[in-house]
Amino acid sequence: MAVPAAASVRDPDPYRPPEISGLTDLLDAHARGRPCRTALIAGPDRARISYRALDELAAAVAARLTAAGLRPGDPVGLVSANTVEFVVALLGGARAGLVVAPVDPALPGPRLTGRLEALGVRAVLLGPVAAGAPATSVGPGVPAWTLRVDLSGPATAVLETGAPASETPALARGAAAELTTRDALVLFTAGTSDRAKMVPLTHGNVAASVREVCAAYELGPGDATVAVMPFFHGHGLFAALLSTLASGGRVLLPARGRFSARAFWDDMRAADATWFTAVPTVHEILLERAATDLADARLPPLRFLRSSSAPLNTATQRALERTLGAPLLSAYGMTESAHQATSEPLPQHGPLKQGSAGRPAGVDLRVLDADGKPCPPGVEGEVWVHGPQMARGYLGNPGETAHGFADGWFRTGDLGSLDEDGHLFLTGRLKNLINRGGEKISPEYVEDVLAGCPGVAEAAVFAVPDATYGQRVGAAVVRSGAEAPGAELPGAEEMRRYCRGRLAPFEVPDRIVIVGSLPHTVKGGLDRAAVELLYAREDPEWPGLI
Structure with a gap:
């Protein structure tokens, strides 16, 4: 794709990413400066929740959590679909100084409980689960507190805590002792068993990731998106939710708390969405349905599309760009990097290279051979990443930490090469x-x-x-x-x-x-x-x- 001539002209008013320190002040600038602007669109009636209202809901939940006996640095589980309850619980937990660990609500009871026990949560916050998901079970000895947000009038939140946390046995055998008050999140890697690794992310990690996502795509108050990816993983959490809220934009939460191809374009139009991010599987589904779903229908004002979490077929990428009239930008990251590590640039800021995952986004990146020496441009090796987004290791797993982390660098296990311009081309996984x-x-x-x-x-x-x-x-x-x-x-x-x-x-x-x-x-x-x-x-x- 050719670079527009304007790409070489320096913008007299360059984009500035939001100045945040983590989850606790994510909403502050907009709750003060743009309190009536829509932050979330949620529920079957697509109710609009302003930044002021979202800020007040988070503050109310934070107060309730503190009153229930939780202290700064305590870990809590969060089990919910992509609903307003998830957002309020996450931000409220952060305001209370808690370390929030989102968990897939569709996990079978034993696996869900196993993850919560491994961490040693003091309580579990429950929101609505996705339609069709099994009933949530968090096991004995863990207080499960239900959060409900009423959107029928002025938004209100009710957190049913029951017995105070201090009166409930904590799961002291878990990894909670390794957490500090600087930690904001614990994310579980996408393992297929109970042995998924636990990744602690500080408020500083969160802030660095959010700033770089915003900077890569110049997100601002005029932008809007639909939450396609689940919030219990970094892709949906950082790219769609946190970066949009930090930039002052709006996020539409699908009515059933999960992606629906049938409702997707109606949701996009309802939000006046300017972009969305998804995995290749979703892009393939949207492309296959495009002839039917977009026939005689108005497209929202798209600036760009984004793909991450898995390699996107080049033919699909080009076909979607032709169909939707917007560039599709590939990004690469992992849970350990608080999601994004590289991204293709917006077309006005650099060339889009076929098959590339883009250039480093706020991180240092190197490709090393089997002897630990840097590979020349075009030569395949293992990708290593270092930067302010990176986690410090894994909780409760010193062996994996020693293997994966060295001197602040994370060895991704991914194979790839860098070209002369620093663009990353991924070729596979070492273990595959x-x-x-x-x-x-x-x-x-x-x-x-x-x-x-x-x-x-x-x-x-x-x-x-x-x-x-x-x-x-x-x-x-x-x-x-x-x-x-x-x-x-x-x-x-x-x-x-x-x-x-x-x-x-x-x-x-x-x-x-x-x-x-x-x-x-x-x-x-x-x-x-x-x-x-x-x-x-x-x-x-x-x-x-x-």
Whole structure:
């Protein structure tokens, strides 16, 4: 994509990101200077909540939490869908000096309880769960307090605390002793088991992340978005919610507390949204539905789109840009970096390079070889990140902390390279590499090639055990449902033939199975553990092999 000529002209009034110190003063400037401006749009009636009202709700909940016996530095769980209750509980907890740990409300009871116990929360704040989610259970000995916000008139919050926290046994065996009053959040990595790592983030980490997200996209009071991603992970929490509120914009919370493709564009128009951020899976869904959902419909005034949490297929990116008339910017980050570490720039501020995850956003980034030496431009190595957004380690897990953190640097486990201009190109994960007779193969790279085959919507590549080579390359492929009527969809041999012209012989999948769908994590990335359980079989008579 060409850079507009204006990109070389210095803006006489450069953008300034919001000056905040963390979660506690996130709303302050706007509650004072723009108290009547809409902060949230929430509920089935799309009620509008001003910055003044949101500030008052958070203050009321903070007072109630303090009166219930909680002290600064105490950890509390937060279990809620993307509702106004989540936002108020989060900000109220921060005002009370608490360390808030959002947890996926859809987790089965034992797994949810396991995470809360591992942290050692003193209480759990409960908001509405997403429709269809199981009833929330937090286990014995943990006080569960329900928060309800009434939007039928002037917004009011009721927190039913029951017995004071001081009268309820705390889970002292957890990792709470490692927290300090500087901590704001504990986020759980996107693990598929109870052993997800706990990442403590200070108010300083939060402030640095929010400022860099705002700066990357020049977010301001004129911007609005719809909350697509869940707030219990960094993508939705930092990029959509906190950065928008810090910049004085507005966030629409979907009526059911979760993304709905059917209601999405109505929500976007209701908010007059100028941008949104999502995982590639959501972008694929929106693209497939575009012909129907956007027919004769007014588009909101989009400035840009954003994709993060997993690699986005380049063909999907360009198709969405053509369909929606706005640039789609890729970003890269992780829980340990309080979400964003790199991002593509707005078009007026630099070139958009195909396949790039952008340049560092407020962090130092280096790519190192197996000996710990910097790789030259274009040479693949492991990505390391350092900066004010970075967590200090993992709670209750000194072994993983020692492995992942060194002298303030975090080794991401991601493979990539930097070009001469400092743009990052990701190529895979170290732990995902397939070893076929000594040849190292990136499944992500093979997936990207397969996804470019006409008629292929999505692909998952994995290692298949093999007595001769150790591992062979397997693939599960979802074919596109958006092909023209009567079009012949490719079979496995056609896909292999397509790959042979674009991959080294040892990289071409030995087996391809056609499937109706692939499993994904809650963040929208491919669930590789589930894929391996389903398809990585040594049996040559693999069921479903085509």
